[in-house]
Amino acid sequence: MKKDPASPQTSHGRPGPLEQGQRRRGWAIDTTPLRNPHYRRLFWGVAATMLGQQMTLVAVPFQVYALTGSSLLVGVTSIVALVPLVVFGLLGGAIADAMDRRRLILITSVGAAVTSALLAVQSLLPGGGNLVVLWILTACVSGFAAVNQPTRSAVIPAIVGPAGVPAANALAMTVRQAGVIVGPLLAGVLIGMGELFLTYLVDALGFLLAALLLRGLPSLPPHGVVGPLRLRSAVRGVGEGFVFLRTQPVLLMTFVVDIIAMMFAWPQAVFPELSETRYADSPNSLGWLFAGVSIGALVMGLTSGWVSRVDRQGAVVLAAIAVWGVAIIGFGLAPTLWLAVLCLAVAGAGDMVSAVLRSSMLQLAAPDDMRGRMQGVFIVVVAGGPRLGDLRAGAIASAASVSVAMVSGGVIVVVAMAVVALVVPSFWLFRASRSTVETGTGTEARPGSPAPESGEDRPGSA
Template sequence: MKDPAAPDASEGHGGEHGPRLSPVDPVEPGGPVQEPPPVRRRSWALDTTPLRNRAFRRVFGGVAVTMLGQQMTLVAVPYQVYELTGSSLMVGLTSVVALVPLVVFGLLGGAIADAMDRRRLMIITSVGAAVTSALLAVQALLPGDGHISVLWLLAAAVSAFAAVNQPARSAVIPAIVGPDDVAAANALSMTVRSAGVIVGPLLAGLLIGLGDLSILYTVDAIGFVLAVLLLRGLPSLPPAGVSGPLRLGAAVRGVGEGFSFLRTQPVLLMTFVVDVIAMLFAWPQAVFPELSQTTYAGNANSLGWLFAGVSIGSLLMGLTSGWVSRVDRQGAVVLAAIAVWGVAIIGFGLSSALWLSVLCLAVAGAGDMVSAVLRSSMLQTAAPDEMRGRMQGVFIVVVAGGPRLGDLRAGVLASSVGVSAAMWSGGIVIVVAMAVVAVAVPSFWLFRASQADELAEAARRRMAD
């Protein structure tokens, strides 16, 4: 999970928007040096402006050290389930096992992130994730290549810790870098994640070939330990208006308050709806083990390439994402990007060649990268600080829960009508659905990034009333 890199020497005061960390360094005795903001180059290259900020470098570094192990684990768990059961349906059910704690703790974690120091919350959950990954390594060494019940229990624990950690780390981004750099910061983080999702599955495929899953889980545990060390260098990051100790009852009530708030914000609500549609009808991961042992059995590392395919496209898009951080018509571009995802999944479903399947997955990943960066930015800038944790909690539930429901759908359909039909039918649904959303919810289609501050301020006034 993300974990920061040397805090800025001064925190400053963000008023009702929460603490602001000065991106300028060094800090002189008289206060932070006010230097003119860096001039952005209007190019396609990845915008690295947020890396001038010490605290964000820690956040960014934390993503880098955990991504490899996390992605190796995401390959190892479904592979181990398929080895134990020989069923794609059981692979899909494993995703549902992880979905329940993700929903419960994602929503609760978002409320907790709005009620306590977010730095402390990130440290606690990262320690828990490190312990859980170590236990996964131990179970992989048990006689009989592990046990499905133990594997499911630990997979649920992984989801629970991630669900509490991620809302907090996403909610701190605007406070660390400021609203103008939120999209660029998201693009940087998602690009390094995409690199990990490419290298991780490919390396996992090679290590699985050696027959030792415990190594994959051990790398994950080490990554979280490093993340904790990075997080310790951040300053305190309480949400706006929070100064006392956490009251669990208030956090639980905060979940309901978050949903009440969301019902009054159709633009924010639709950022979740469109992603649920995309993931539910076209997430392909559950069929990868079956394809690797049937259609693409002739390729020794077809499993690794399939798992890496989406992130190959995400990485390439991330490296050329300078234009994404400058998009103003964010709602319209999100709908177009998800439609691209749907078209690419149609191609994946119809393909019978590994190289073409990976290419289609890469195109899908490029569309998903654009959608994810812009949807994250819309949530982080158009919601007031005191609601950001809860909005990110819902975001995590949708982003991580959607693929798990998609896994179940793909597993069920692949077992009944075949892998190809399961995929191309879902892609068609997505393309049609995005056209319907554009017509039915014009406020989302017309949303502009330049309106985000006004939307957040209006929401804040409505909450005060």
């Protein structure tokens, strides 16, 4: 029987012509996913936690320096936070593929709220706190966030459907960028007023609010997983995730291209030197440099309506990262602060497009019982790449100059994206319209995509 062309959905659960026609066609950010009450809970949960998390990222290094007077120990604190982020980012993704994801989000949100509250309490200890206690609690907060974030990302396709994934990611990443800008500014004001306790407390209240919002989500078990009968060793699950990833060049390259972009062209390590030398005559040059990338990402997020309609996602990711590389070259050569900030903003816009589409590719191309693990790897790459980039940029800037560090890195990024397009054509040719999708009866391959493996053959399934 011929289907009604006005029908909102096809019989396979994919968006029909009416739903597709309702997509925004302008440049403004696509807010269609916010019509979904479950996604609204997820979105406002992200908004509530992001502001407080960014405030804590300012408060912790400030408190460490206040306690010790050592920039070295401030740097060690970053490693203290990175280790649990890597470990639990991978383990958390495996756990998210073996249990009800709603329950896991609630557990980690409450855990983060309690730990942030304890951070607030320790700030009241005699002497302004205790370094060891601060490090332990910082590691705990990082661990809870490392499990929480990939789990929240893994549930997006189940909540909004495949067609809504890019727009949902753009919304979530835009509110994160707003938090990156507003959170540190608010933290600076509170810390300047002597309210370190209140700075941490905002983070705790944000996670508590998120937990209350997310309680209203439905049960979200991974596809084909039935309660504790499917729960495996988290360590074994991580290994299965990497085995799966080796067989999926498109998914693997979403990580590789980001590592290349961050390792060779992350500029943050040279900001202090530039603020003291090249831009020393410009007021608040350090603040503007740190804000530059986020300003561009936020503007792109607010005008990302077109991103949710991109079909050639792989090609656009490579182009966006090439834009990042070119912008970093411009930043390395910029003689004035305003031009440097403009270049950083352009770089941030390119990074925003890349992040939205890479996350969407992961969520659409990975089977549901692997999405948690793929998002776990995503979190580790996003956190680790810039730290490697800081090391590289700082070393080359010290040995040669800031311009050499930034220009050489930008050139490497642009050339590398061209090499990826030639060597891994499956990534360059990846189309969202041909990715695998979840249907009401299981996983279905759209035309042009490989047939999905059976549940028994796919790595990580029972």
